[in-house]
Amino acid sequence: MTLAGRHILLVIAGGIAAYKCLDLIRRLRERGAQVRCVLTKAGSHFVTPMALAALSEQPVFEDLFALTDDFGMSHIRASRESDLLVVAPATANLIAKMAHGLADDLASTLLLASDKPILLAPAMNVVMWNHPATQANLAILRNRGVFQVGPGTGEMACGEEGAGRLAEVPLILDAIATALGGGGPLTGRRALVTSGPTFEPIDPVRYIGNRSSGKQGHAIAAALSRLGASVTLVSGPAALPDPAGVQVVKVETAVEMLAACQTALPADVAVCAAAVADWRVATPAAQKTKKSAGGAPPVFEMTLNPDILATLAEAGPGRPKLVIGFAAETQDLIDHARAKLVRKGCDLIVANDVSAATGTFGGDANQVHLVGADGVETWPSLSKTEVAGRLADRIAALLGERD
Ligand code: C5P
Numbered sequence: 200m201t202l203a204g205r206h207i208l209l210v211i212a213g214g215i216a217a218y219k220c221l222d223l224i225r226r227l228r229e230r231g232a233q234v235r236c237v238l239t240k241a242g243s244h245f246v247t248p249m250a251l252a253a254l255s256e257q258p259v260f261e262d263l264f265a266l267t268d269d270f271g272m273s274h275i276r277a278s279r280e281s282d283l284l285v286v287a288p289a290t291a292n293l294i295a296k297m298a299h300g301l302a303d304d305l306a307s308t309l310l311l312a313s314d315k316p317i318l319l320a321p322a323m324n325v326v327m328w329n330h331p332a333t334q335a336n337l338a339i340l341r342n343r344g345v346f347q348v349g350p351g352t353g354e355m356a357c358g359e360e361g362a363g364r365l366a367e368v369p370l371i372l373d374a375i376a377t378a379l380g381g382g383g384p385l386t387g388r389r390a391l392v393t394s395g396p397t398f399e400p401i402d403p404v405r406y407i408g409n410r411s412s413g414k415q416g417h418a419i420a421a422a423l424s425r426l427g428a429s430v431t432l433v434s435g436p437a438a439l440p441d442p443a444g445v446q447v448v449k450v451e452t453a454v455e456m457l458a459a460c461q462t463a464l465p466a467d468v469a470v471c472a473a474a475v476a477d478w479r480v481a482t483p484a485a486q487k488t489k490k491s492a493g494g495a496p497p498v499f500e501m502t503l504n505p506d507i508l509a510t511l512a513e514a515g516p517g518r519p520k521l522v523i524g525f526a527a528e529t530q531d532l533i534d535h536a537r538a539k540l541v542r543k544g545c546d547l548i549v550a551n552d553v554s555a556a557t558g559t560f561g562g563d564a565n566q567v568h569l570v571g572a573d574g575v576e577t578w579p580s581l582s583k584t585e586v587a588g589r590l591a592d593r594i595a596a597l598l599g600e601r602d
Contacts (some may be wrong), residue, residue, distance in 0.1 A: 203231030205379060208281040208315075209349035210306045211251070214288040215243020215356040216322040216365035218247060223287060223368050224254040227375070236260070236275070239306045240292070255329030263305040275406040278313035283379055286310070288322035288365050291333045297345075298336035318378045320371050325361030333460065342465060346429055348374035348446060373424075383427030384595035390428040391466040391519065392420040393473035393507060395435035397453045401499065402484035406451075409474050412561045413437030415525075416472030420445045423468075426591050431463040435473055453479065453504035460507055468521040468594050471508040472549075478503050512544040520601050521546050522595060526570070527553040527560075536570040546597075548572045549590065569593070 209228055211220050220236075227234050236251040236259045248259040260277070278284060286293060286306075292382055293306065297317075302308040310317065319340065327333055328350060341347065366374070380386040394416020398406040420432040421442035430445045433456055441447040450460045453475045460469070478501040488497055512522040522545040526536040529552065536550035548570040553559045557566070566580040570581025578589065 201231055201374070202379070203259065205232045205283070206239060206281045207232050207234050207343060208277060208284045208309070209234055209255075209372065210237045210239070210284060210288065210289075210293075210310065211242040211246060212239045212288055212293045213244060213363075214290050214322045215245060216288040217242050217245035219365055219368060220287055221250055221254055223371055226368055226372055228255070230372070233257070235281070237277075237306050237309060238431035239304060241290070241292075243462040260305055263308055275507045278309055278315055281313075281315055283375060284313055284315055284317045285320070285371070285375060286317065287371060289319040290321075291323045291327045291330070291336075294319065294321060294333060294340065295336050298339040298411070299486065305542070314384055316344075316346065317377050318348060318371075318374055320348050320366050320374075321350050321363075322365035323350075324357050325355065325363045326361040327360050328361070331410065338462065341463075342541060343419065346374060346378040350504050351379065352449060370441070370444070374446075377424060377427065377429055377444045380427055384599070385424065385591070386427030387422060388428045388467040388598060389465065390420070390423040390594075391460060391463050391469040391511075392416055392423065392430060392431045392432045393434070393456060393460065393469075393471045393475070394420065394432055395437035395439075396474050397435045397456060397476045397504075398451045399453065399476045399504070400451075400478035400483040401480050402486065402488045404487050407476060407478075408436070409476065410560045411435070411437075411474035413439050413473075414561075415565060415583045415586065416470075417442055418583045419470050419472055419590060422584070422587035422591035423470075423594065425588075426595055428468075431466070433459040433463065433473070435475075452476075453507065457507045457510060459504045460511060463515055464511075464519070467598055468523070469508075469511045469519040470523045470594075471511065471545075472525050472538045473507070474527065475507055476504055506543065508545060509543040512546075514544070521597055523549065523590075523594070526550040529554045533568060533570065533575055540572070544595040549586075 233254045235257045251259045263540045296307045297453040302311045311361045352362045395412040395413030396409045400410045420430045424430045424444045433448045481500045481502040508524040524545045528535045536548045540548045550568045565586045567578040
């Protein structure tokens with residue numbers, strides 16, 4: 200990926216993850232980009248202007264009213280001269296200011312004065328990240344077309360564990376390339392993809408799951424991203440690397456998957472490739488269920504899970520223009536797929552035979568039929584990557600027709 204001749208304005212807010220910006224600047228410059236840094240007051244507690252200036256070989260801007268900075272009063276010029284504004288780390292505070300149009304320092308003023316694409320790489324404590332205020336602010340920004348990469352999940356500098364880590368630098372680089380637009384037919388489109396199985400807890404150590412590997416869903420997310428879409432992949436537990444340039448949200452249960460999908464909206468296209476459990480144990484036990492003395496097996500009361508595909512396909516202003524489902528069947532494939540198309544209210548069903556003999560579950564090949572209102576199209580046996588590539592091309596064509 201070359202970024203030769205591209206101008207990036209990097210806004211560094213106050214968080215321990217700010218140190219990763221030093222590496223980000225180096226990697227951007229290796230790819231030919233020019234990087235100018237804006238450092239917030241809080242950010243300057245974590246990285247020095249000297250380090251940023253040395254790596255970017257550009258002056259660093261910190262003060263809205265500084266007479267020494269060659270910006271003068273020209274915040275507008277600073278953003279006009281950039282192809283993309285990247286906020287990394289984006290703190291809860293700066294995200295809140297952006298969502299509500301506050302401009303009380305150079306960074307927030309530049310962001311408000313900009314008509315250029317903006318990419319946020321949030322980083323914060325897990326409780327701040329999960330707070331409804333932060334999530335609502337991000338939803339406002341997403342609705343305005345702001346791009347987002349991460350945060351990742353794992354151990355954090357504050358010692359807590361969970362979502363809130365700054366996305367790794369290679370992921371931020373991929374997201375920058377996507378936000379700048381590779382010129383693909385899905386540039387400027389947003390896509391939501393579900394993938395993998397769901398795990399429904401029985402008690403703290405046991406769950407009900409299924410054999411989905413997530414290979415097909417992950418390949419679709421990657422293919423849509425390659426065509427320029429800004430992709431959110433909501434994935435159940437899958438032993439697969441995160442696809443490059445894709446925003447990945449990891450969940451376990453169907454209820455969590457639905458919530459994550461709704462948070463990721465709006466989208467132009469939703470592709471539901473996840474193998475979602477139809478039922479869950481109504482009340483998972485708080486402690487591990489022990490074998491009873493008489494050896495009688497436990498009986499679990501089950502309850503229906505939400506149907507994510509059907510929910511996303513419901514008519515309304517927030518419905519993606521294109522909603523695509525999968526039908527994994529072991530018999531009467533096409534009949535079941537036709538019935539599913541109507542029952543779920545989606546635009547297209549990708550039907551595949553998952554009988555053990557086909558090796559589809561967990562395997563690398565897939566033979567699918569595209570079932571739509573106007574008929575059935577049968578594709579030859581292809582690799583899951585090829586199926587994903589063809590499907591992404593078809594999505595681009597269908598969205599083009601619907602404009
Ligand atoms: O009803 P069935 O599970 O056969 O439908 C499969 C399709 O519906 C897939 O696209 C799957 O991702 C989606 N689905 C869903 N939520 C469910 C069940 C299935 O999104 N609870």
